[in-house]
Amino acid sequence: MNRATAKQDRAGTETPGGVGGEGEPRPPVLVIDDDPAMRAGLRQWMRLGGFEPLEAVDAEGGLAHVNERFPGCIVTDVLLPGMSGVELLRKVKAIDPDLPVILLTGHGDVPMAVEAMREGAADFIEKPFDPDVLAAVVRRSAAHRRLVLENRALSRRLDDMEGLEARLLGECAEMRRLRAEISHYAATDASVMVVGETGTGKEVVARAIADLSPGREGAFVALNCAALPESMVEAELFGHEAGAFTGADRERMGRVEQADGGVLFLDEISAMPMALQPKLLRVLQEREVDRIGGRAPVPVDIRVVSAVNIEPREAVERNLLRQDLLYRLNTIELRIPPLRERGGDARLLFDSFANRFGADYRIDPPRLSADDAEVLAAYRWPGNVRELRNAAERFVLSSALERPSLRALVTGGEPGREAPARGRLRDLMEDYERRVIADALARHEGRVIDVMAELDLPRRTLNEKMSRLGLSRP
Incomplete structure (x- = not known):
């Protein structure tokens, strides 16, 4: 390496606006132009901007560098020997539609460049151009490419994960334990209580249990017991017949019936009015529900998953949850760790x-x-x-x-x-x-x-x- 090249490399590393930070690899930029002087200028500008230039004199030579894992962008002249820049663009997009291609055009090539933008070019710059403008466009395209590749890597990682690992991200011991417990207990038909602070993902756990429950082809029905006025909870949960009370102009199926054959998720169960808890306990014991104003009970086959954001036994001590209902709900108790x-x-x-x-x-x-x-x-x-x-x-x-x-x-x-x-x-x-x-x-x-x-x-x-x-x- 001669002194001039070394000086350029050092300048590219230390440029404040450069992309490649200290210790980070420089993003590559593939420069395609048959003019040696233009390539030399682009090479220098790319290095000063913090990029690693790759060079080709024609489209065929440039395509040899391109694949779906190429981590940078392409800067190419429109008028190339043999294959044009627009034809090159089409071939690049066939390889990877998200690979940014920036076109350099002469004044007379603008209509061709506009056509290329319709074909998916990242941008075009008319010659003669300001190097700072080119650097800004390249920097933006390189950042976009980095994001695309990071998203793909994350998608591959999630695809490689089993369903639970993708839905309940986490590598700590507590999350690995939780995923193992869900996989094990979901195969049973036991009632599950999920314990965790607000915002930890209790409904995500409940849906995972529902999806993994064998033979449960019915709906996943969720009811937040704290989100409804006390006067509406009973009708919402158990349903009603037409004329059962003022405003009940037609019969309505409650959430329990809607979950028949599936999973009923009762979030914030400790917020359910104490007067309704014995009725819910009877539904769980008898596997049948009485609509408000109904004449005969309706049989139901449901699996119940409930959730609380305080300690279940504390809810009992504070007279928020009946102890007998707790025993019916927490056959299995799953705990989500706070973040x-x-x-x-x-x-x-x-x-x-x-x-x-x-x-x-x-x-x-x-x-x-x-x-x-x-x-x-x-x-x-x-x-x-x-x-x-x-x-x-x-x-x-x-x-x-x-x-x-x-x-x-x-x-x-x-x-x-x-x-x-x-x-x-x-x-x-x-x-x-x-x-x-x-x-x-x-x-x-x-x-x-x-x-x-x-x-x-x-x-x-x-x-x-x-x-x-x-x-x-x-």
């Missing part, structure tokens, strides 16, 4: 949500900064997965206007500031220890030897801590 106790799962879930929203809104989600990653690990997520999902959606949407601060989105504070955590000292210390080890694992890409050296821990001690804290190597 603050799931170690590195917050980052996995956030990436999944951000990629999903990026695809939905056609916005390239920005990469997480070091401060963003710290917030994901340190924030206690009182709203659990629901709050994290909301933060990911806001993070993606706000990135269309400016570089968002995840800390400001989730805490309402300025970057670098966060309200001090509260709780038992033991829990706070454990949370801090989990965060330190998780950050070290991520920083060293799972290389345990490097983590041991940084934290000055013997392997056995590190393994014990990782097991206790629900951490695994990324």
Whole structure:
């Protein structure tokens, strides 16, 4: 390598606006042009912009570099020897419709370029052009390509997962245990009570149980007992005959009957009025329901999954739930851990949500900064997965206007500031220890030897801590 080339390479690495950060591979840009001087200029501009240029003098040579895994974009002249740039575009789109192709055109080639845009070109730039304009277009196309490949990798990962692992993302020990329990107990017909804080995904667990329940081809019917006025719960749950009360102008099937042959999900069961709980208990015992104003009971075959966001026995002590009904509902008790106790799962879930929203809104989600990653690990997520999902959606949407601060989105504070955590000292210390080890694992890409050296821990001690804290190597 001569001095000039070395100087260019160093300049490309250090350019503030460059794409390839320190230690990161430069995104490749395939430059196709039969003019040696133009290729030389493009090569220099690409390196200064933080990209790694690949070169070809014609379309055939350029296509040799292209496949569906190509991680960059293509910059090509429209007028090439043999195959034109527009024909090249069609062949590239046949290989991978999401691979960005940027066309360089002379003044007389604009109609051809407009046609190419209809064919799916990412952009076209008329010669002579401003290198900064080209760099901006390439940077935008490279970011789009990165997002496409990340989404594909995530989709492949989810496709490779079994159904439960894809629906209940998480690598901590508690989530692996929960998935194993769902797989085991769903095969039975026992009643299940799901215990977890608000926003942890209790309905997702209930739907998974319903989908895995053999012989349950009926509907999955959900009722949030806290979302209805007390006067409506009985009619909503058990149904009524025409004329049973004022306004009941026709018969109506209740949620219990709607779930016949399937699964009835009773969310926030502790919010059900105490006066109705004996009637529900009778339905579960007798497997028949009495409509309001009905003359004869209607037989039903249902599996019941219920959910509470407080400890079931505490609900009984507070006179929110009858003890005999609890015994009928919690034959099996499944517990969902709060997000603050799931170690590195917050980052996995956030990436999944951000990629999903990026695809939905056609916005390239920005990469997480070091401060963003710290917030994901340190924030206690009182709203659990629901709050994290909301933060990911806001993070993606706000990135269309400016570089968002995840800390400001989730805490309402300025970057670098966060309200001090509260709780038992033991829990706070454990949370801090989990965060330190998780950050070290991520920083060293799972290389345990490097983590041991940084934290000055013997392997056995590190393994014990990782097991206790629900951490695994990324």
